[in-house]
Amino acid sequence: MPPRRAQTRAAATQQAPTAPNETQSIRGFLVSMMSWMECQEWRLTEGSTPSIQENMGTLLKEFRHVNPPSFRGEPDPMVEDRWRAQLEKIFIVMGCTKEQKVTLAIFLLDGEAEQWWELVSRSAKPGAMWNWRAFCDWFKKKYFLSNVRQKKVKEFETLQQDKMTMAQYKAHFVELLRFASHLIADEDLKAQRFKLGLRGVLRSHAVAQKLPTYDEVVDLALVIEADLEDQLRDKDQRRDGKGKKKVQYPRPQHPLPRSQQ
Structure with a gap:
């Protein structure tokens, strides 16, 4: 079995994964994309690094630990705006790169929003959607209509x-x-x-x-x-104090002494 360092060096020379095809799930594509990004980071630093699976697992674990909100494609623009604003705060705390922001945001898409992303990512140019600003622009066009x-x-x-x-x-x-x-x-x-x-x-x-x-x-x-x-x-x-009337209780009637009867 070749050493892990050699495996990582070989993987770092690979090209970025393309958009998911019809047989590949979007979550499987995210795993491939995150693996590629970790390899590129190693290639730039040329230093020792944990395994790709460990890095990816750590990032997702930290992200899920803060309980980020999912997005199902609600038509209310306030929901969409609050969702992106909450993610931005989380990304700042975690120190995410632009590519990691997109990856983690896509991880939270569900229902109609996930289906929309699958269609968009297939038609976009390779790598065009892995910029956070570009992702937000596409997102606003879909869920934040001008009217x-x-x-x-x-x-x-x-x-x-x-x-x-x-x-x-x-x-x-x-x-x-x-x-x-x-x-x-x-x-x-x-x-x-x-x-x-x-x-x-x-x-x-x-x-x-x-x-x-x-x-x-x-x-x-x-x-x-x-x-x-x-x-x-x-x-x-x-x-309330002025309006209350003092309750008058009847005085007890004591029987008269026998001498006064």
Whole structure:
């Protein structure tokens, strides 16, 4: 049996695997692709390295340990956007290369999304889809239609707090801002748009303070909301205290002494 180092050196000279054919599963293709990437890394470093299977297993083990979300091809662009954003955070922590990002992202595709990828990868040029930016561009074209994006932009422009709490309003604001970032050129515009969506007294206080940054507006609104809730709670307690009537219990009737009967 040839030594492992010789096997690795020989494998490093192989060409990158092509897109999966009709008889090859996409997961089998991913195994081949990851093996090839590990070989190329060894070829560049010319140093000792664990076996391909060990490296691949370690990467997948670390990735699955953080419980990454799968994607089944939901038509909701918010689901697609959150999925990619969560993966980006995981990739930063793991220090993944561009090729590893694509490989791990494909590993999470399921259902309709996995079928879509199989069709796309067969028609694309060899190696064209193994760049993270290119993968995201293809992904957006499929699951993030322009008319849907315009709908989200319009929703951001008309967003109002209404009955939402400050925490809920802030979360919705940040989520929609991802689709309308081109409308917010600087921190001041971001703060102004957030203030316009606040309800009633919160907006009045925020506008009066003329705070320049988004974070300052959010902090002020949270403080005011908490104060208003405390005032309302105290008012309810006082009203409940005044509204309660003292219960009058009947006095016990003791029998008279025999001498007074």
